Amino acid sequence: MSGDEFDLIRRHFAPLATDPGALGLLDDAALFRVDPGEEVVTTVDAIVAGVHFLPDDPPDLVARKLLRVNLSDLAGMGAAPFGYLLTTAFPRDVDEAWIAGFAAGLAVDQVSFGLALLGGDTVATPGPACFTATMLGRVPAGCALRRNGAQPGDRLYLSGTLGDGALGLAAATGELDDLLAEDDRTFLARRYRLPEPRVELAARLVGRANAAMDVSDGLAQDAGHMARASGVGVVIERGRLPLSPAAKRALEARPDLWPAVLGGGDDYELLVASPAGLGDDALLSEIGRADTGSGVRILDEAGGILDLDQAGWRHFVDSASD
Amino acid sequence: MSGDEFDLIRRHFAPLATDPGALGLLDDAALFRVDPGEEVVTTVDAIVAGVHFLPDDPPDLVARKLLRVNLSDLAGMGAAPFGYLLTTAFPRDVDEAWIAGFAAGLAVDQVSFGLALLGGDTVATPGPACFTATMLGRVPAGCALRRNGAQPGDRLYLSGTLGDGALGLAAATGELDDLLAEDDRTFLARRYRLPEPRVELAARLVGRANAAMDVSDGLAQDAGHMARASGVGVVIERGRLPLSPAAKRALEARPDLWPAVLGGGDDYELLVASPAGLGDDALLSEIGRADTGSGVRILDEAGGILDLDQAGWRHFVDSASD
Numbered sequence: 001m002s003g004d005e006f007d008l009i010r011r012h013f014a015p016l017a018t019d020p021g022a023l024g025l026l027d028d029a030a031l032f033r034v035d036p037g038e039e040v041v042t043t044v045d046a047i048v049a050g051v052h053f054l055p056d057d058p059p060d061l062v063a064r065k066l067l068r069v070n071l072s073d074l075a076g077m078g079a080a081p082f083g084y085l086l087t088t089a090f091p092r093d094v095d096e097a098w099i100a101g102f103a104a105g106l107a108v109d110q111v112s113f114g115l116a117l118l119g120g121d122t123v124a125t126p127g128p129a130c131f132t133a134t135m136l137g138r139v140p141a142g143c144a145l146r147r148n149g150a151q152p153g154d155r156l157y158l159s160g161t162l163g164d165g166a167l168g169l170a171a172a173t174g175e176l177d178d179l180l181a182e183d184d185r186t187f188l189a190r191r192y193r194l195p196e197p198r199v200e201l202a203a204r205l206v207g208r209a210n211a212a213m214d215v216s217d218g219l220a221q222d223a224g225h226m227a228r229a230s231g232v233g234v235v236i237e238r239g240r241l242p243l244s245p246a247a248k249r250a251l252e253a254r255p256d257l258w259p260a261v262l263g264g265g266d267d268y269e270l271l272v273a274s275p276a277g278l279g280d281d282a283l284l285s286e287i288g289r290a291d292t293g294s295g296v297r298i299l300d301e302a303g304g305i306l307d308l309d310q311a312g313w314r315h316f317v318d319s320a321s322d
Numbered sequence: 323m324s325g326d327e328f329d330l331i332r333r334h335f336a337p338l339a340t341d342p343g344a345l346g347l348l349d350d351a352a353l354f355r356v357d358p359g360e361e362v363v364t365t366v367d368a369i370v371a372g373v374h375f376l377p378d379d380p381p382d383l384v385a386r387k388l389l390r391v392n393l394s395d396l397a398g399m400g401a402a403p404f405g406y407l408l409t410t411a412f413p414r415d416v417d418e419a420w421i422a423g424f425a426a427g428l429a430v431d432q433v434s435f436g437l438a439l440l441g442g443d444t445v446a447t448p449g450p451a452c453f454t455a456t457m458l459g460r461v462p463a464g465c466a467l468r469r470n471g472a473q474p475g476d477r478l479y480l481s482g483t484l485g486d487g488a489l490g491l492a493a494a495t496g497e498l499d500d501l502l503a504e505d506d507r508t509f510l511a512r513r514y515r516l517p518e519p520r521v522e523l524a525a526r527l528v529g530r531a532n533a534a535m536d537v538s539d540g541l542a543q544d545a546g547h548m549a550r551a552s553g554v555g556v557v558i559e560r561g562r563l564p565l566s567p568a569a570k571r572a573l574e575a576r577p578d579l580w581p582a583v584l585g586g587g588d589d590y591e592l593l594v595a596s597p598a599g600l601g602d603d604a605l606l607s608e609i610g611r612a613d614t615g616s617g618v619r620i621l622d623e624a625g626g627i628l629d630l631d632q633a634g635w636r637h638f639v640d641s642a643s644d
Contacts, residue, residue: 033463042458076350
């Protein structure tokens with residue numbers, strides 16, 4: 001890219017620097033303060049064209065997904081987001097309409113989630129487009145939710161619905177064309193392209209949950225992370241898992257899709273362990289419990305333990321989906 | 323990359339998470355606190371193989387340069403660094419020795435600059451390697467150095483020596499083989515590959531400088547940024563610019579290299595405006611002054627104004643070198 005193209009990108013991003021601490025993106029770095037009783041929570045996630053999003057995905061949705069996967073990580077810690085830094089690596093042939101669409105997507109979710117762009121960097125790459133966001137949030141000091149706090153006896157909850165992410169990717173790539181009606185496929189693809197980070201739920205969980213984390217690598221794997229970190233066993237009842245109507249219809253027709261639903265990732269829901277009943281929260285479904293064992297057991301509707309080692313599972317449970 | 327390769331990368335990076343707030347890189351995000359009288363300063367910079375570093379550069383130096391270009395931005399604000407987040411996009415054929423070398427470089431500079439790895443993300447890319455670091459630092463509240471504070475009458479200072487970055491890139495790519503002895507070329511290439519962020523100097527400048535910024539895009543361009551942001555004119559006397567012996571020898575033999583020295587970037591020195599004499603600081607050279615005019619004038623040794631619009635300059639002064 002030429003200097004003109006860098007200027008063009010800056011012109012599209014400058015209006016996003018709505019916080020005085022961003023210093024108009026004109027200084028070497030950004031500034032922010034936190035209240036004495038707060039901790040800063042920060043995370044970073046990158047997405048690469050052709051790996052984490054489809055090259056022909058609409059640019060505004062790519063931008064919003066970038067923010068949302070990071071927001072989901074903050075939600076997993078119970079934090080309230082306030083700003084982010086952005087690195088864009090654009091291919092040399094990117095056109096202005098794509099950049100404008102990307103910036104428009106950022107603007108929409110800045111408003112939705114109360115964010116400001118605090119800083120960034122733009123580079124040219126001979127490779128595919130790659131975007132990195134560093135998300136910053138606040139949490140009352142000492143109150144961040146961790147994945148290591150689950151206790152035997154805790155009830156386990158899951159927010160939203162499970163499996164829409166993995167089924168949505170399949171829908172977006174045409175794999176479910178023969179299985180589902182167009183409405184269902186559109187719904188699922190939208191869930192894949194635009195996950196719903198559970199930011200408001202996270203604020204409600206601070207002080208009430210023993211442990212929380214976002215489910216981005218698949219429930220089976222992420223529940224294993226919580227079990228290991230907390231030194232507990234996790235039992236999940238498959239029959240209690242919250243499913244969208246579209247996912248239900250897909251699974252009725254194709255039960256072999258269960259491994260994708262339980263292990264496929266990209267759901268960005270929260271897995272929560274709590275000693276208190278949280279069933280009054282409309283976003284949460286009770287899906288199981290923590291016990292004194294270890295590892296993850298997923299029970300089928302008859303109470304039998306699903307064999308996660310069998311062939312259809314290995315792809316989802318063993319491989320990191322980063 | 324397979325799940326095994328992601329695990330391998332995590333094994334190399336996990337020992338770098340030396341701060342308790344990194345939570346062992348096991349949670350969704352990292353935590354940190356700042357004292358009530360402090361502000362957080364943050365910046366992000368990315369480097370791409372073949373664009374910002376040479377594909378056969380040693381991996382430890384690539385890692386250290388990544389940290390140092392970010393540290394230089396914090397130094398430009400007068401901030402003391404404490405931690406960083408790291409995103410690595412590795413090509414699928416990266417070998418473990420390269421990853422180990424990269425992690426070793428991070429470890430060395432973590433010790434040199436008092437840093438801890440707070441979080442990160444690892445992705446696979448079909449393109450060239452790309453690394454992004456988000457650097458975090460602290461500054462007493464309200465005391466961050468900005469580039470908009472220069473006043474007419476301020477003296478201008480530059481740290482270290484100028485032009486080694488641009489000449490070092492030329493040396494590293496063999497362009498100076500006929501011009502300089504091997505020792506000089508080695509020195510310059512090292513300065514290109516391993517810039518020296520002026521972190522300690524930055525701490526000394528807080529409260530004494532009216533304005534500061536790091537010189538990463540070339541002195542001519544960056545001085546223009548300070549002039550515009552501060553609403554002043556900047557006059558630089560070329561004869562007072564601090565040069566390394568190697569750069570001096572290069573310029574004596576090839577005066578046509580002056581545009582590269584004055585505009586080539588990659589120096590990561592600090593440009594400082596101060597009403598007080600800072601000449602007692604061994605790192606600083608007085609190079610000019612701010613006045614009531616606008617823009618940048620660079621005076622040659624006879625007091626004439628260099629014409630930055632002439633052909634040899636345009637490449638350096640007009641084009642962004644991000």
